[in-house]
Amino acid sequence: MAGHAAEAAGHGIDLVPIVVLLGAAVLAVPLFKRLSLGSVLGYLAAGLLLGPSGIALISDPQSILTTAELGVVMFLFIIGLEMEPAKLWALRKQIFGLGVMQVGCCGVLLTGVGVLLGFEPIVAFIFGMGFVMTSTAIVMQILGERGELSTPHGQRIVSILLLEDLAIVPLLALVAILAPASGSDDIDLITRVISIATPIGAVVLMIFLGQRIMNPFFGLLAASKLREVMTAGALLVVLGAALLFEASGLSMAMGAFLAGVLLSTSTFRRQIEADVEPFRGILLGLFFLAVGMTLDVGTVGQNWQIIGLSVGVYMVVKGVAIYAIARLLRSSHGEAMERAVLMGQGGEFAFVLYTTAAAAGIIDGPTNAIFTATVIVSMVLTPFLIIGLRFVTTQANEPSMDGVEQANGLSGRILIIGFGRFGQIASQPLLAMRHSVSIIDNDTDMIRAAAQIGFKVYYGDGTRLDILRAAGAGTADLILVCTDQRNQTTHIAELLRDEFPLVRVMARSFDRAHAIELVRAGVEFQIREVFESALLFGGKAISLLGASEEDTAEVLEGVRGRDGQRFDRQLAGEDWRNLSQLLISNAQDQARESGVSVEKEAAESAAEQSTHPASHG
Structure with a gap:
């Protein structure tokens, strides 16, 4: 069997790792979900089992992690699609107020903890600031599963995560400044000026492309009426934005997020989201698998004292700081506790910061391995801590049953x-x-x-x-x-x-x-x-405009009938997510029956409104 697999691998793509990863995800994630442990923990456990520290079916998890980071990229792109510029502007105080306060406070405290643990001040600063950046992938996944991304509590967390992701830019620039000098001062000065100007140019270019090019671009693709071309175009935008920002020294995820924000007002937003969503789900799961595989149990075993102490102290200090800031800004005790536990771990951008610092000569290889293991262990622990918090909160908030009878018999x-x-x-x-x-x-x-x-x-x-x-x-x-x-x-x-x-x-x-x-x-x-109430509301409107009771009743019955027909067609298998054509068809049917002309602009307006399917009764 092994010989056949090796021979097959020699003549084409080695499918063994792909099949193993997919099999692990399909088995582990439903099991952990059924045990109420969450999908993230299922992916992490499966990755740990398959990686070098487990049965070693995957020998190079770092290469998988590099590819899987595209899952985080696509996830931030979809979040960006929901963040229209007006909504993002409304969150500016939370992003640059709450976010800066949390990042600054946690950064100072964790740097101090690193010094107390015996690290040099610069090394402690790198260690602490890496741990400050929460795992966007874990937090977003958990909030998404709970349906809390659009709640006020979820929006505050998203705002902080955005600021933390933005913070990677000045941190990487600071690493370049702190790196030991290796050339003349003039060369260093030119290099640093270029390193600052390049990211700014990338942001300006992205904004120009988003405002002037992307919408006409998707209009041309839509005219081809080929679904696969639209999908290819959506992936091109996401990956192109990520590549542009990565080449400029910025975060790939932030590039994708900005592209999503710029497309959030596009009439093609829902179609783009539907095209990217399947890739996002698979790659984000692969990211968690890769994180689990990357955990080097040997490194943890050799340095368990410093790693265990670092994980415990860093998570406690960061959690306490987050809780204190939340309470200071008048969040409830429950919300502050949940935010502290949810955001108490380090994140995937810490890997970028630590690797860059190691390449710049600020930290050595073994120290990088210890820092990375600390962050990964904190990520693995987070789902368990959330389950524990939920259990404690449920016990503490058990409702009073005074005057209330249980449903029994x-x-x-x-x-x-x-x-x-x-x-x-x-x-x-x-x-x-x-x-x-x-x-x-x-x-x-x-x-x-x-x-x-x-x-x-x-x-x-x-x-x-x-x-x-x-x-x-x-x-x-x-x-x-x-x-x-x-x-x-x-x-x-x-x-x-x-x-x-x-x-x-x-x-x-x-x-x-x-x-x-x-x-x-x-x-x-x-x-x-809201269907019947909205229908009666519209009926009253035409009645006030002069329609007789018989005409009103006939119109309402016609709307009910056409809605029922559309519902039956969609139930039979048509794509209910694409409501624009149905709305246009409905408007045209109404026009033919009533003898009233429907302008093209009205139909296009209906199609545009259909990009918000949740708003339809």
């Missing part, structure tokens, strides 16, 4: 899961018709408030199978899933489909994409939470 023929604004209204016709209804929710304050106005609501988490059984899901005639979190709603629907396949299920959906998810999860009836 309920027998209502109709079960309502979630009693927020939507569930409260949906329950009223059922109660008016004197149906036997059981209602569960996991918000104890809301349950007590509902009791004061005559509603009997039981405490229960609808995402747990044991709670569903106790609430009578197995014997219910109908279950209404009225929760307001789309992932939670989908999870409940899938759980009901798998465990109680005979029960009829209705669900509240967030948007069209979510509605399709729910139908495919077995939901018998779903309704988008």
